[in-house]
Amino acid sequence: MNDLYIIHANSHDIKINTTALLRRLKISNPDESMQQLIRECINTVYDNASLRAVYTVGNIDINKDENIIDFGYMRLKSCNLRVNLADCNKAFVFVATLGIEIDRIIERYSKVLQTKALICDTVALFLIEAFCDYIEALLTKRIKSKKRFSPGYGDLDITCQRDIIQNLDTARRIGVTLTDSCMMIPTKSVSAIIGVKKRDGRTKKA
Amino acid sequence: MDVLKKLERDFLFFDGAMGTLLQEKGLLPGELPESWNITHSEIITEIHKAYFKAGANVVTSNTFGANPLKMDDVCEIVAKGVENAKKAVYASEQYVALDIGPTGKLLKPLGDLDFEDAVKAFSVPIRAGASAGADLIIIETMNDPYELKAAIIAAKENSKLPIFATFVLDENGKTMTGCDIKSMVAMLEGLGVSALGVNCSLGADKLKKFIPEIVSFSSIPVIVNPNAGMPIINNGKTHFDSTPDIFLANMLEIAQMGARILGGCCGTTPEHISKVVSALKNERPKKVIKKSITAVSSYSKCCVFDKKAVLIGERINPTGKPKLKAALRENNMDYLISEAIGQEEKNADMLDVNVGLPEINEPEFLERAIKEIQSVTSLPLQIDTSDTVALERAMRIYNGKPLVNSVNGKEESMRKVFPLVKKYGGALIALTLDENGIPTTAKGRYDIAEKIVIRAEKEGIDRKDIIVDPLCLTVSSDKNAPSVTLDAIKLIKSGLGVKTSLGISNVSFGLPKRDFINSTFFTLALQNGLDAVIMNPYSEEMMKAYRSYNALLGIDEVCEEYIAFASEKTGAEVSEIEEKMTxxxxxxxxxxxxxxxxxxxxxxxxxxxxxxxxxxxxxxxxxxxxxxxxxxxxxxxxxxxxxxxxxxxxxxEKISAQESNKGDIIMATVKGDVHDIGKNIVKVILQNYGYRVTDLGKDVPPEKILEYVKNSGIKLVGLSALMTTTIPSMEETIKLLKEYDGDIKIVVGGAVLTPEYAKMINADKYAKDAMDTVRFVKEYYNN
Incomplete structure (x- = not known):
């Protein structure tokens, strides 16, 4: 197994785009009470998120005919991922999470204050995406890389998360587990693969 | 000498890492370390032997991941693992610990692993390891107190071996599931483990700052098995930043702080262990001091009975509450949930949960109520029932260390309740009544309290876990009743050194404006040393008395809580004069x-x-x-x-539930799906339109939905699924329901569904959103 590295971040260092958030919630011209509600939800999510990620990096072997990408510790079958990684010889694999407290908050609100549940859920989605952007920027500084690719995109089946979760030892390292239906818990978690392009394939040491 | 005798006298030294050493010996990427118990048994024995030679007293079997949820052939792998370790034993005072690690799954309600399935999964390696001759069980690297509790129950039910338990802390002193040190220690002590502590995650340098808190709260020996610092990468190889010498320096400090069992986790080697053993072999460990701290806990909050009286919310109790009775009869959890959250918002420290009604199946309902309430609040709970079957089920699945309400001086009560507390852990409310009723004097109540405490200690339950309720009777029928109670509080506290609790409101029965009497009696009881009260957190008079008392006695330092409470009151008065609105x-x-x-x-x-x-x-x-x-x-x-x-x-409040009900619908998120925000949104909108929704929750198996349909006769069902992988269970549910009764109508929704997909799996309607569902339900009921 390749080495595993841990990333911690403070949620307050990671910004989300509030205009895009309002757009996603389909709120235009929110009145004062709605604005305050959204601020409250943003604060709740930011104060309770515990941002952690685990990643590994290593060489990959691509079997074009069979659409198999061999990471050494796992083999994934996907045409779309193979195309995404076409000119790569290394790849980062990471899993990032906001932690279980966010699930608890959304669960609680969804039983009594559904508006807050919905807004917190959306804020959390934005925050985990922003955290992934942060990780991607951190890992690919000074190297040429591809945009991250996650299980569930194209034909990369989400059942491959079993391999990723096991190999990245996520339960122990960052508290991310998988249900039998391959859903990550905490639910605000993302797994992704980032290809490193061949010609500038030097990776920065973590 | 057995391992616990050794521990009473000396330090006990554990081994260090196994995985790190196996990689050096050629363990391949993706290969399970436990498989080497069979394929490379001599190498495993050799590593164990190296640790014994380094001076370790205990080696942990190579069985960390051996769990039926992770691999096959668990029994063989575990038995071999223990045998390999036993082969390494060459001297006296060398022991083999059966190593039990986490399942890698998260338990319900947030995950999908059922508590009893977790107990079953842990039972397999425990039985195998115990029969292969392990000397003790170490359950380690645990993040989730609930999973840890499942493992301990499995260990207690399948072996007689001593149990050691360690959990993992992050830099903030909590586990990754948000459990703090006190909650963890309270639960573990309650469950009766022989030693507790921390391992993995951090190096000794970063872990040491948390050790004083563990030692000061725990009455049993403390284990510290840290990593060898933080991992650093050099030429593609991982090293840990603590050299054996730095590790040693930190471990010596940790021993000074009072830890008694010392060893290592990731990255530590026989050299690390050898340094620690050599430095301490002629030293005596610090004495383990028994604490008289009364505490109960949930999965993330610990409630300590200290200077400030504990407020136990009484609202989840059907006595005198027709709405709650109706909710219980209708199997409706929403009412319980809103009462739980409401009382928490009113600053209750704990919640009493009583669902006893003659016409409901109390064991089943109490279990469900505890689970549902714990899914929305982290307040510790008081399990309130006189049905011992219900009590056992509730204590077993409770996440944390509960408060049990109650035991009394009757022989039968003590005989039934004490063994449950011994097995599952908990603090106990002890009522001062027995076969002869409630004594009319303070001394009489003291005598019963004393009998209960002595008997509890005989059964192995410490008196710190007994909270005596000296009972208060109605002042309107006996003018001396309150004084007897107040005297009893004082007598019991000074004579027995235990905590006390009271259900206050009985005192004012039959009088007008009962809160006036209750709050004054509450103040008097506090003055006499009352430690906890079962009360209505919505009662302003009670809260006024409590906040003022704490401010006046200096319990609420700088009157912070009083000021916050008083300003909240002023705010409410102002907003009442706001403009009226239609x-x-x-x-x-x-x-x-x-x-x-x-x-x-x-x-x-x-x-x-x-x-x-x-x-x-x-x-x-x-x-x-x-x-x-x-x-x-x-x-x-x-x-x-x-x-x-x-x-x-x-x-x-003015009309019956029947009158306001426009029709019934059963809703559930299908098996495998643990995300139910969408379903909950649809539910609230349907309720708005006057429909009665029976919410079966999330991750609901098809059979359970069918069973409910059968029992209720409701023929309208709403199903939600969020993931492609759970659509098959939606399909299966529809098939099962339609086979039972072709007239049942099923509306489906969820992120991954489409109208075409819905048709394919034979649903009657695909609803794109909540309003779409309302339309369908309106049409169905033609209203």
Missing amino acids: LEKAILKGLKKEARDAARLLITNTPPLEIVNNYIIPALDIVGENYEKGISFLPQLLMSAETANIAFDVVK
């Missing part, structure tokens, strides 16, 4: 307080159903219409829905 406008704008006020005003001169049909529904229709036209959006729709529900609550 009910419709309030619903449209989502203004809850205004809606409640408007509904209260209306109900004085308007028939309840008229309010629903002429005010609430029309307002909702406007909101619904605006939503469908894209003028307003889901958040606004929901705000209005929540507001309408508040108005409904006012109306419902």
Whole structure:
């Protein structure tokens, strides 16, 4: 197994785009009470998120005919991922999470204050995406890389998360587990693969 | 000498890492370390031997991941693992610990692993390891107190070996599931483990700052097995930043702090262990001091009975509450949940949970109630039942260390309740009554309390876990009753050194304005040393008395809590003079307080159903219409829905549930799916329109939905699924329901569904959103 590295971040260092958030919630011209509600939800999510990620990096072997990408510790079958990684010889694999407290908050609100549940859920989605952007920027500084690719995109089946979760030892390292239906818990978690392009394939040491 | 005798006298030294050494010996990427128990048994024995030679007293078998949820052939792998370790033993005072690690799955309600399935999974390696001759069990690297509890119960039910338990802390001193040190220690001690502590995650340098808190709270030996620092990468190889010498320096400090069992986790080697053993072999460990701290816990909160009296919310108890009784009979959890959250918001420290009604299946319902309440609040719970079957089920699945209400001086009560506390852990409310009733003197009540305490200690339950309730009788029928109770509090506290609790409100029975009497009696009881009270957190008089008392006695330092409480009161008075608003406008704008006020005003001169049909529904229709036209959006729709529900609550006080019910629907998120925000949104909107929703929750197996359909006779079912991988269980549910009765109509929704998909799996309707569902249900009931 390749080495595993841990990333911690403070949620307050990671910004989300509030205009895009309002757009996603389909709120235009929110009145004062709605604005305050959204601020409250943003604060709740930011104060309770515990941002952690685990990643590994290593060489990959691509079997074009069979659409198999061999990471050494796992083999994934996907045409779309193979195309995404076409000119790569290394790849980062990471899993990032906001932690279980966010699930608890959304669960609680969804039983009594559904508006807050919905807004917190959306804020959390934005925050985990922003955290992934942060990780991607951190890992690919000074190297040429591809945009991250996650299980569930194209034909990369989400059942491959079993391999990723096991190999990245996520339960122990960052508290991310998988249900039998391959859903990550905490639910605000993302797994992704980032290809490193061949010609500038030097990776920065973590 | 057995391992516990050794521990009473000396330090006990554990081994260090196994995985790190196996990689050096050629373990391949993706290969399971445990498989080497069979394929490379001599190498495993050699590593164990190296640790014994380094001076370790205990080696842990190479069985960390051996769990039926992770691999096959668990029994063989575990038995071999223990045998390999036993082969390494060459001298006396060398022991083999059966190593039990986490399952890698998260338990319900947030994950999908059932508590009893976790117990079963842990039972397999425990039985195998115990019969292979392990000397003790170490359950380690645990993040989730609930999983740890499952493992300990499995260990207690399948072996007689001593149990050591360690959990993992992050830099903030909590586990990754948010459990703090005190909660963990309270639960572990309650469960009766022989030693507890921490391992993995951090190096000794970073872990040491948390050790004083563990030692000062725990009455049993403390284990510290840290990593060899943080991992650093050099030429593609991982090293840990602590050299054996730095590790040693930190471990010596940790020993000074009072830890008694020392070893290592990731990255530590025989060299690390050897340094620690050599430095300490002629030293004596610090004495383990027994603490008299009374504490109960949940999965993330610990409630310590200390200077400040503990407020136990009494509202989840059907006695005298027709609405709660109705909710229980209808199997409706929403009412319980809102009572739980409401009391938490009113600053209750704990919640009493009593669901006893003659016509319900109490064991089943209490278990469900505890699970549901723990899914929305982290407050520790007081399990209140006289049904010992219900009590056992509730204590078993409770996440944390519960408070049990109650035991009394009757032989039968003690005989039934004590063994449960011994097995599952918990603190106990002890009522001062026995076969002869309630004594009329303080001394009489003291005597019963003493009998209970002595008997509990005989059964292995420490007196710190007994909280005596000296009972208060009604002042209107006996003028001396309150004084007897107050004297009993003092007597019991000074004579027995235990904590006390009271259900206050009985004192004022039969009198007007009961809160006046209750709050003054509460103050008197506090003055006499009362440690906890079962009360109504909504009672302003009680809260006034409590906040003022704490401020006056210096318990609320700098009067911070009093000031916050008092300013909240002023705020409420000011907002009451705000402009009045019509009910419709309030619903449209989502203004809850205004809606409640408007509904209260209306109900004085308007028939309840008229309010629903002429005010609430029309307002909702406007909101619904605006939503469908894209003028307003889901958040606004929901705000209005929540507001309408508040108005409904006012109306419902005047009409029966039957009258206001426009039709029933059963809703569930299908098996495998643990995400149910969508279903909950649809539910609240349906309730708005007057439909009664029976919510079966999330991750619901098809058979359970069928069973409910059968029992209730309801023929309308809503199913939600969020993931492609759970659509098959939706399909299976539909098939099962349709086979049972072709007339059952099923509406489905969820992120991954489409109208075509819905048709394919034989659903009657695909609803794209909540309003779409409302339309379908309206059509179905033709109203």
